[in-house]
Amino acid sequence: xxxxxxxxxxxxxxxxxxxxxxxxxxxxxxxxxxxxxxxxxxxxxxxxxxxxxxxxxxxxxxxxxxxxxxxxxxxxxxxxxxxxxxxxxxxxxxxxxxxxxxxxxxxxxxxxxxxxxxxxxxxxxxxxxxxxxxxxxxxxxxxxxxxxxxxxxxxxxxxxxxxxxxxxxxxxxxxxxxxxxxxxxxxxxxxxxxxxxxxxxx
Numbered sequence: 001x002x003x004x005x006x007x008x009x010x011x012x013x014x015x016x017x018x019x020x021x022x023x024x025x026x027x028x029x030x031x032x033x034x035x036x037x038x039x040x041x042x043x044x045x046x047x048x049x050x051x052x053x054x055x056x057x058x059x060x061x062x063x064x065x066x067x068x069x070x071x072x073x074x075x076x077x078x079x080x081x082x083x084x085x086x087x088x089x090x091x092x093x094x095x096x097x098x099x100x101x102x103x104x105x106x107x108x109x110x111x112x113x114x115x116x117x118x119x120x121x122x123x124x125x126x127x128x129x130x131x132x133x134x135x136x137x138x139x140x141x142x143x144x145x146x147x148x149x150x151x152x153x154x155x156x157x158x159x160x161x162x163x164x165x166x167x168x169x170x171x172x173x174x175x176x177x178x179x180x181x182x183x184x185x186x187x188x189x190x191x192x193x194x195x196x197x198x199x200x201x202x
Contacts (some may be wrong), residue, residue, distance in 0.1 A: 004031035006060070006074070008089030008096060010046035011038070011111065012185065018085060019046075031127045032060045033081050036052055036072050040064040072096075076103035082109050083107070085141075089186060097138065101131040105179050107138045 007014055022029050032050055035042035037090050043062045051059035063075040075081065076099065081104040086096055094114045095147035099106050125139050144150050176183045183189075 002031065003082040004033035005048075005083040005085065005188075006034040006036060006063075006075055006078075006081050007032065007046070007085045007087060008036045008075075008100070009085075009110075010035055010037035010042040011087065012181065014046060014085075014087040015049065018087060019050060019126060021052055030083070032056070034061040034063055034075050034078070036063040036075050038065045040066050072099070076096050076100060076105060081105065086110060094119050098126060101127065101136055104134075104136070106136055108141055109138070113140055137160060 007018060008048075018167060020034065032054065035043050035047050037046065037173065042064070045066045047059040047062050050056065061070075061075075063070050063072060065071055068074075082104075084100045086093060086100065086107060086109040088096055088110075093109060093112070096111070097107055097109050112120070114123055131138065156167050176188075178184075
């Protein structure tokens, strides 16, 4: 059996960002083998939606915290899963990323990587020292590097077209209505997570 991947997290961003991206990739995407959520209900709902949207003959296996036989450790023990996408709450990100890496899985994690800069730097240090030398890949799902304007600017700098860049500053303001479903998420409404927005762009 060929190896595939799992999605860890079944919330709004997994449903409305990652799943549509997989649909767009079509046959270029590896097989979605499993989905994990702390909630059995959320995991089952996501698995059902994935099976429908991706036209899967069988829905991805469901893992959740309510059953020790079908928890995250059981998912990470599967040899037919070699990578995971982590779309979990900010406070869980560092521990889950490290758990997946320790299990020998490649990781794509959502931003921000941690609740604060200190934890983020510790996570990067651990990855560079322990897991990168083993050939494991950890990437953060930051979309700016794929934006055409950013890529054009990078190419101009690399070619020397605009001379030697010694400093730059970017200030971005985005407006979001309080009635938006994206506004009404813990990331933006729970004070403990306010640093996460800073970590995203710092």
